[in-house]
Amino acid sequence: MSSNLGEKLFQFNAFFFDGDGVLYKENTILPGAKELLSILEEKKKKIFILTNNSTKTREEYVEKLKNFGINVNLNQILTSAYLTAKHVSETFPESKIYVIGEQGLKEELERVNLQVLNNWEEKNSEDPFDFDLESVDIVITGMDRKLTYVKLARAMNILKNKHVRFIGTNADITFPTPSGFVPGGGAMIDILETLSNRKIDTIIGKPKPLMFNMALELSSAKKTDAIMFGDRLETDIVGAKNVGINTCFVLGGASKLSDLVKLDKTFYPDIITNSLSDLVQLF
Template structure:
């Protein structure tokens, strides 16, 4: 594998599990930066703002600022702004999604929205599903931050944003535009944000069908780490083949 100029790191399952840093992650990131490589964090997590994600990494001993982070919430807010302009939005998601949408100039309106934007919502209810259905049946567009079925934690796996998105899609029959990995919108935002070329980058992730596929589709080198969702046995069954497989981020050279 050629030496890249930019390492794009997923977070959950690569850098940490929940509140627990994966052993060697901090040292590996420091080593990459010291060698002159840029390190960027790319996450489908839409529950936190970029600032909150950066603070969390700093608290874990990994230097980071908001400018080092692209989340699916941020990417969704940019995607909507660039494609449709400032819009009224009903968010099915948490405060981080709401804040990113508002910062981009969108207006939150639960009664009359141009778009329903759905991400992980740990307070998802039948009432929220009904509101989303009403808006979609009235002609609102449907955008998903991501469709991850589950997310890794230090205690195992929890339902991901894909569960909420699937419920809304099943009720309404409307297929969403999906912004997050492995889809093109988040990768376009990433490359434009930092002025990077895909051939300069390597995507490091734990999930074949999101992280690795996103890198492959984007023309990047890819590294699968075996500390999260996908195992080495999944490569054959999925047909998604990374350029390299490592036990963990600690093994990045």
């Protein structure tokens, strides 16, 4: 890479980063993340984190990043859980929700006055039918590392009611950890689609435009002045390209360099880097 690229990068005003696989993997910060963000902050650039990960509240992300030595405020964090809660509260206010997902998602939903009907940890010792399946308006799914048989049985039967909406926080099939990949939110959707013999109605996270558009609005940046850093081609890169935002594909995460061949050329990233630390070298 040349210093031309460094100059080119500094012309952007708004920098959007995916979290998992770009800035960190679970509780391990990735090389260059802290350094790049502090350079950008010094240059007074707008920084936003756009994550499909629905397992934490935005406050928990502020805390997580603080532990990595990265200081951001609540408004700089957009998560699929936060956006799903916002979207559902605006379109279906005061709905009763059944959640396949973790505590962070449940908290975001409850904060906007949505009623989470299964707000306890459902154990397989429970009878799946010992639950008012008819009372649910919406099933919302996100990554759930405590997914149980009883939850699947309940969600499957709730979704048999055609009036029930089926909404996903994100469709990421896998989730990168430092040791390897584990099932992501999209895997939960696939299982439920098969079990209920119906398709999901709405997916909120990337590649859908909602998160990108919100980041643009909050940063008051033109799309041509913004760049998205992502490790997953089909969400971060395709989604950003679809709204006209520039992209930097960061290797070592969800997608491999060889996955580029599956992509239509119109979605090719503008920059490809092995890691954020390679970009830090440019400055």
